[in-house]
Amino acid sequence: MRAHYFQHVPFEGLGSIALWLAAAGFEITSTRFFASAELPDLNMIDLLVVMGGPMSVNDEAELPWLVLEKRFIREAIEAGKPVLGICLGAQLIASALGARIYPNPVKEIGWLPIQGISANDSAVFRFPETEKVFHWHGETFDLPAGAIRLAKSEGC
Structure with missing residues (x-):
């Protein structure tokens, strides 16, 4: 099995x-957008993981590769590939599927707990019941049709 991940900045x-x-x-490969926007052959991956970053999904004028990334995400989903998004990655998935991205009422910054949602037993991805992870975001999104929410936090 082959997992490919999208990395937006060197430190995430x-x-x-x-x-x-x-x-x-899984055999793991990556696209590191901060170095190159070269995308994999969709037929050569079984799973896509989209990581976080400090940019906004709306920064397409400054970061034109966001357009290519969103298109690839949408094509992966249409091809039936499981896609997992972390923070910005989840926002990119939502945006690729036409969902609304907007300012979150609360900015989450720091090491804070998330809770896995066990109601999704059929999900490809399973989170621990609770895990402390680093948050740094001020935007959130509406869950697109067909998407599965796997985790939640106090503010998001």
Whole structure:
């Protein structure tokens, strides 16, 4: 199995997700948009993980690769590939599927807990019941039709 991830800035890689993927037997490849916008052949991946970053999904004028990334995400979903988004990554998935992205009433910055949502037992991805992760975001989104929410936090 092959997992591909999108990384937007040098300091936001897979982290512990790499361990989960390796334990599940995935071969891992990446597109690092800060260095190159070269996208993989969609037929060569089984799973797409879209990581976070400090930019907004709406920064297409400054970061034109966002347009290509959103198109690839939409095509991956249409092809039936599982796609996981972390923070900005979740916002990019929502935007690619036409959902609204807007300022969150609360900015979450720092090490804060998230709670996995166990109602999604059929989901490809499973989160621990609770996990402390680093947050740094001020935007949120409406959940697109067909998307599965896997985790939540106090403010988002």
